[in-house]
Amino acid sequence: MSLPPLNERAQQLLKALIERYISEGVPVGSRTLSQATPFSLSPATIRNVMADLEMMGLIHAPHTSAGRVPTIQGYRLFINQLLTMRNLDEAQVDFLSGELRQASSSRQQLIETASQLLSHLTRYAGLVTLPRREHARLTQIEFVPLSGRRVLAILVMDDGEVQNRVLPVSRDYSSSELRKYSALLSEQLAGQEAARVREALLAEMDKVRSDLNTLMLEAIQLTEQALDAATPEPDLVISGQSNLVGLEDMGNLARMKRLFEAFETKRDILHLLDQSERAEGVQIFIGGESGYDPFEGCSLITAPYREQGRVVGYLGVIGPTRMPYDRVIPLVDITARLLGAAMSPGLETEG
Amino acid sequence: MSLPPLNERAQQLLKALIERYISEGVPVGSRTLSQATPFSLSPATIRNVMADLEMMGLIHAPHTSAGRVPTIQGYRLFINQLLTMRNLDEAQVDFLSGELRQASSSRQQLIETASQLLSHLTRYAGLVTLPRREHARLTQIEFVPLSGRRVLAILVMDDGEVQNRVLPVSRDYSSSELRKYSALLSEQLAGQEAARVREALLAEMDKVRSDLNTLMLEAIQLTEQALDAATPEPDLVISGQSNLVGLEDMGNLARMKRLFEAFETKRDILHLLDQSERAEGVQIFIGGESGYDPFEGCSLITAPYREQGRVVGYLGVIGPTRMPYDRVIPLVDITARLLGAAMSPGLETEG
């Protein structure tokens, strides 16, 4: 896969060609490029270079008498080595952080706002995963009796996240009985990481069994049930999908349909985001590079966002591969930082 | 707007024409219609009738040498007077009720399943509004202290619905202090209809003021805040949007883009659903009939669904105006009934 060394001039021409193609959306020919570049070279010379670039698989001619278009490999090289980022518009940053601060009262709201901002500022589709809260600690457990042999379990985390779950139970419980369970368990479990609660429960169960403490046993069983039913809530918020309708470089209808199916199932997109797990900063998936053909013709720019310094989720933008990366990449980057800041309250939130 | 009386034969021809157009998607001409109808009439005769129908605005010729296509008025007449419903496939009904029963543990799940079923069975987009729960009664109020001068308020309704809200507060509250408020308020308010809680609170406030009972006063203020922040959760679940991508009768890309924008804002769709408020059963909006141009080329079939006999929401299908109404209408109808049944537990849920 190691390409032969690309000399400076060829790199600069490739860069110019891709920039031109991104801004114009039309295959670019040797004549155009000759005029657009600072080093004055004749079209013929440029043609020679272009032939080399094509040989290396970096550009490609749709047909004999058309100009050249970057291939996925070409985009890859461009992004990894040639791209010069554009400075962010100050007003945009202010707008972003203002909107996010305004939405920071509720976590859900924050996520949705971030997604909408991404789509709005890029004119593509914005994605934000819900924060994974593996390290959230349990603060409180409440049980509320409902009619018809059902109990509502409420798990409260220290970060304000709440999970509700209706449990079908084998007999009716009274309100005061349930309150006792809640009190007992909250005492036992408060401060535990959610992931650990199960172990703690089992340990407790052993202790309790020897006591034949049936009350506690039932409480534990209830909690187990509540944990089992870990809410499978939608873990990805997508905005601005309609921005992608009718972008001519998104290709034909069939392709667009597959893309929208991917938006609906969300699964493939989540897989893709998971792949960026290792990356520290912004990551870019170009076209079907990743083997998911629904994304042919599209690129995905992602970045992790942090809460209290810990990566808890990912956000990004999905748009056509022919995209102004020099603007979108910094935007995704800053949005991730600002979302992280808005999620980690305490420092400047009360300002 | 009263049309001149349409004789039997003209009606039957209109019906045949529309049925043919719906199944084939191509303008239908006099010759085709002459062969397709049981009463044998020559194409020439049929042409005469068609000319009348066109005069009345019920059908329309895209151009001189094309056949005829129903207008919106034609569809309207067809649906109101000529349509013969098709019997539901028994297997489909079983499938529907099975899937709904399986999802009936959580309300959110139920709504999403219904939406997906609608889209899956029709191959169009499914819509379900979240149930309005005006008459739900408050069962319990809980306050949980969070870090950084925030309090989590939890409102539990008697139907198992839970609303969470993080409230920024002016000072830190201790856990036990908040528990006192919860107890006090739950006692005062339990059993009230949510819509009435506010009044009850005000009344209570008056009583309390004279006592200078500051504790109660703070509790009341907290609750007020929590009510203010009535969760603006998404009130409409849409599924299968991608089914509409690439349906050739949906028209051009620009129109499709507007439709997808409507899906994202949801506002127009909710307005439209609200309009069906008065209707008892299935209602149909054809094309831009309602003045919303995003829906040009589309039809919306809606029906209210009931919980415990009370209308709490609407569901429906959005698809191209050229749609097999005889199948979709009964499907929407039965889905509404089955969803209502699945939502009103107690009778056959334990079966």
Add this chain to the structure above:
DNA sequence: TTTGGCACTCTCACTCCACGAGTGCCAAAC
């Protein structure tokens, strides 16, 4: 190594044309 020249290729937009489908109208038939 770069450049100008030249023949070649391919797409795009346009025109022309024949075909088919369907209509409207009229006069004859029922």
Add this chain to the structure above:
DNA sequence: GTTTGGCACTCGTGGAGTGAGAGTGCCAAA
């Protein structure tokens, strides 16, 4: 009076043909 067959007419569609334009590859000269 309604129905029908006939006929001229209209219009969209698809295929063939064409010229312009853009861009290439290659070669020989600078």
